[in-house]
Amino acid sequence: MxxxxxxxxxxxxxxxxxxxxxxxxxxELPDGQSITSIITRDAAQALSLQQGDTVYAIIKSTEVMIGK
Amino acid sequence: MxxxxxxxxxxxxxxxxxxxxxxxxxxELPDGQSITSIITRDAAQALSLQQGDTVYAIIKSTEVMIGK
Amino acid sequence: MxxxxxxxxxxxxxxxxxxxxxxxxxxELPDGQSITSIITRDAAQALSLQQGDTVYAIIKSTEVMIGK
Amino acid sequence: MxxxxxxxxxxxxxxxxxxxxxxxxxxELPDGQSITSIITRDAAQALSLQQGDTVYAIIKSTEVMIGK
Amino acid sequence: MxxxxxxxxxxxxxxxxxxxxxxxxxxELPDGQSITSIITRDAAQALSLQQGDTVYAIIKSTEVMIGK
Amino acid sequence: MxxxxxxxxxxxxxxxxxxxxxxxxxxELPDGQSITSIITRDAAQALSLQQGDTVYAIIKSTEVMIGK
Known part of the structure; x- marks a missing residue:
């Protein structure tokens, strides 16, 4: 999908x-920066997430602010 | 702040x-990945954003999903 | 994914x-209720969305409120 | 309101x-699909939510993504 | 509701x-501070919003950040 | 920033x-209205938040709904 x-x-x-x-x-992103996500425990378990997994941080663009 | x-x-x-x-x-992040933000025009103008500016993409952790 | x-x-x-x-x-959902989404034009075009398409409305659970 | x-x-x-x-x-929606909401415990108690209640899942349109 | x-x-x-x-x-809030909202034009017209109207700015608590 | x-x-x-x-x-805002925020415990501790602190409730405008 x-x-x-x-x-x-x-x-x-x-x-x-x-x-x-x-x-x-x-x-952790390839450039060393990291991004924190809060999801439901159900979601984390449904994805059987584990340390070391390759994943994608997915963010709707209307949720991203800019600082300068 | x-x-x-x-x-x-x-x-x-x-x-x-x-x-x-x-x-x-x-x-564009240092690792070549890029992130798109939708903000108000007023906000973009208040920050006098321009191509090439060093900025921060700021995201509340409850807005970040995970894909695997 | x-x-x-x-x-x-x-x-x-x-x-x-x-x-x-x-x-x-x-x-429009099967039960006749409908749900409106605001996304970027780029995203709509990348998905080549058209009237009549079967799609999924995807919502992070922290974004859903309850009314009673 | x-x-x-x-x-x-x-x-x-x-x-x-x-x-x-x-x-x-x-x-659970009339068509059998279901939608999960994360709210504060205070909010759930203020609404005195109970299994079987008729409720509305309320979502701002900027929070809805589309998958195809 | x-x-x-x-x-x-x-x-x-x-x-x-x-x-x-x-x-x-x-x-504009009673204390002189103001809050900006981005909604759909359809929503603004459905509420027939006009300057001077008494309204409520409604925000889910998971969307509120804190600065200090 | x-x-x-x-x-x-x-x-x-x-x-x-x-x-x-x-x-x-x-x-609590100066006009007596109050606003509730859900953030991560890590964030609250990083800001060493305490009762009585002067803070700012920060909200992206796309997250603000209007009621009338």
Missing amino acids: EMSARNRLKGTVKSLKEDGLMAQVTV | EMSARNRLKGTVKSLKEDGLMAQVTV | EMSARNRLKGTVKSLKEDGLMAQVTV | EMSARNRLKGTVKSLKEDGLMAQVTV | EMSARNRLKGTVKSLKEDGLMAQVTV | EMSARNRLKGTVKSLKEDGLMAQVTV
Whole structure:
């Protein structure tokens, strides 16, 4: 399935924390920067996410702000 | 001012389009991946954004999805 | 690619309007209810969306409110 | 009060989980598809949500992505 | 209908701009601060918004960041 | 760093709850209205937020709905 979300940043799962209903996933990008995602625990388990996995951080463009 | 948004990805403005109320900014990251942002035209003009500017793509972690 | 977004509602494109940087897509669900999406024009064109297409409305669960 | 959010999908609360600060509500639509919402526990309790309740899943159109 | 969104800030429409698919509404709060909203033009017209209207700025709590 | 997010509402931290991965911050505005924010616990701790702090509630304009 192709998706409208313009942003798909490829990286590696650096850390994964699950607690209660939520999960916090930190993804390291090739340039060393990292991006943190908050998803549901159900979603993290459905993707059977693990440290070291190659994943994509997916972000709808209307959710991205710019700082300068 | 420090901000709660966990994600601040440093990059360079690759393209900037303004049309009506909105502006579309594409930021190239050091690893060659790029991220597109939709902000208001007012915001783009307040930041006097230009191609080649060093900027940060700022994203609240609850807005980041994961694909695998 | 599997995605963390929990919500994928299957429906049919009822209307598609493109104007400036944005596109407005209305998707009719099997039960007659419809859901409106605002995406970028680039995204609508990349998906070559057309009226009558079978599509999925994808929504991160943290973006869904409840009314009662 | 009338609201700007274009999307109000009527359905029935299928499941409700509360844990820590958050609550996860799954709403079944008439066509059998379901939609998951993450709200605060405070909000779930203020609405005194219960399984079987008729509710609306409310989503701002800028938060809806399209997959094809 | 009661809503899960925790934030309903009462104020007055200070300005309203419609262009293409979108509308930009600026709401002045009693303390003089103002809040800008981007909604669809359809939504603005459905609410028949006008300068001077008493309205509420409604924001899901997961969308609010903190700066210090 | 200047940010594209148009909305920065100045107020005082009225309450702060941390539980699991998340934190709930309630900010009181000068006019007595309050705004609730859900951020990560990491973010709340990085800002060393405390009751009584002067802070800003920061909201991207595409996340603000209007009720009338």
